[in-house]
Amino acid sequence: MRTSIIWFKTDLRLYDNETLYRAQEQSDEIIPVYCLDDAHFIKTEFGFQKTGTYRAKFLLACLLDLDKRLRNIGSGLIVVKGKPEEEIPKIAKAYNAQRVYAKKEVAYEEKKAAEKVEKALWEIKCSLEVxxxxxxxxxxxxxxxxxxxxxxxxxxxxxxxxxxxxxPVFPSPAHLDSPPIPDLVLPLLGDLGLEDAKVDKRQAMDFKGGESEAVLRMQQYFFERKAISSYKQTRNGMIGDLYSTKFSPYLSAGCLSPRGIYHQLKIYEEQYGANDSTYWLVFELMWRDYFRFMMKKYHNRFFQQNGIKSKDHHIASHNQELLETWINGKTGDDFVDANMLELKLSGYMSNRGRQNVASYLVHDLNLDWRYGAAYFEQQLVDYDVCSNWGNWAYQAGVGNDPRGKRKFNTQKQAEEYDSEGKYRKLWLKKR
Structure with missing residues (x-):
């Protein structure tokens, strides 16, 4: 009996999941597992939670949906909490698994965690395939x-x-052969050291986690609303759920794959035609690829204040008081403050907003950009390690921007992208 574990991480889907496909192809029995890594629920050196409430709630919803989808095909999801290098081998021993299948990591901490798991698995004669x-x-x-x-x-x-x-994409499995999988037990936010947050009705979209919701969103955005055909014109919007795809949380958790989106986009183009907007979505997915490949190239340098630039780059000092004015939307710059309040109260912010608030922190407040990146890591429902740290380094002039420091005139940006002040009024008014 060839028994294998599939260790789900940020690939919480059945469709176009090569890890799952190869595990099924090469095994007689599959045990799907997700480990809530203790290291993801600590405070970082910058004083923020590594995983905040919004992303944790989204993640738990993703796990609940994945379990349902797995049970529909004869399996289920085992969720454990602790250190992966302890929990994954423990399950491997319990089921006498010979292999563990998982997605390949490129970021520093994620790679180190995978290496620890691989070492622990070797000690029980179990291999890790990525x-x-x-x-x-x-x-x-x-x-x-x-x-x-x-x-x-x-x-x-x-x-x-x-x-x-x-x-090409990998098909979803029609059936998984698994031993009896216990009923899913998920922790509460309090068990993860987090407090719940009220839903702010001003949020751009109510992000509901899971592959099922991701597929619904893609169907709605592409085929029901046909919003993709005007994406390039609307992508700098700031209010509502249709100015951009809102695929990013589903991509970051792996409920959607970039190739899965591309495949559906090609179907859409065959039916309704291709244009600059449909291409622009592919363009944005390539940016996402690029930051992942850059992280693979430069390893942990994206987490250092100099980034991938020379050592003589200007080192900003830390000022907690100034940082907190930025976090709490009290800088006095109404465009920055509105965006920061949206992030604080909803876990989301538009791409246009992200560029402006990052520029303001780096170039107007002259603060260490890594504190901004770490706050985004805590707050964003769509946090992705490569895109987040790659984009922040870019904005700080220590990443892949060939022009170096790129300072945004936030008032000019407000006039261009919020000319009637609707966005600022929405988020600056008292609740």
Whole structure:
């Protein structure tokens, strides 16, 4: 009996999940497992929770949905809490599993955690098999090795578009052979050291976790509302659920894969036509790929204040009082404050808002950009380690921006993107 564990992480889906596909292909029995890593629920060196309330609630909903989808095909999800290097081998021993299948990691802490699990598994004669499941373009299909990827996105994009290809998707399994899986038991937010937060009715969208909700959102945005056909014109909006795809939380948790989105986009284009807007979604997915490949190239340098730049880069000092004015929307800059209040009270912010508040923290307040990145890590429902730290380094002038420091004139931005002041009125008014 070939018994294997599939260790779900940020790939909480059945469709286009190579890890799941290979596990089923090479095993007689599958035990699906998710580990709530204790390290994800601590305070970071910057004083913030590594996982805040909004993302934790979203994650728990994703796990509940994944369990339901697995039980529909004869399996189920075991959720454990603790250190993965202890919990995963413990389950492997209990079920006499010979292999553990998991997604491949590229970020520093995630790689270290996987290495600890692999070492612990070897001690019980169990192997760890990993697969890349998070990108549109597979790393093996790039026209250059990882250490030679261009440090300028445009150069990367042009070469990849001309010399690479997007692989087909993996189908969802129709059935999984599993031993009896116990009923799902999920912790409460309090068990994770978090407090619940009230839902703010001003939020751009009520993000409900899970692959089922992700598929519904994609169906609505593409085929019901046909909003993708005007995406390039609306993507800098700031109010409501249709100015952008709102796929990012589902991508970050792995409820959707970039290739899954691309596949549906191609179906949409066949029915309703391709244009600049449909291309722009692929363009944005390539940016997401790029930050992941950059993290793979530069390892932990994206978490240092100098980023991937030289050591003589200006080092900003920390000022807790100024940082808290930024966090609490009390800087006196109404555009920045409105965006920061949206983030604080909903766990989300538009792309336009993110660029402006990051620029303000770095260039107007002259603070260490890593505190901003760490606060986003705590707050964002769609936090993705590569995109978050890559974008913050970019904005701080220590990442992949060829122009160096890029300072936003926030009042000019407000006039352009919130000309009637509707967004600012929405978030600055008293509840």
């Amino acid at each position: 697969y890349s499941t998070s990108t549109l373009y597979h790393a093996q299909d790039l026209p250059f090795p990882i250490n030679e990827i261009p440090d300028i996105f445009t150069n990367f994009r042009k070469q990849v578009e001309s010399d690479s290809f997007i692989r």
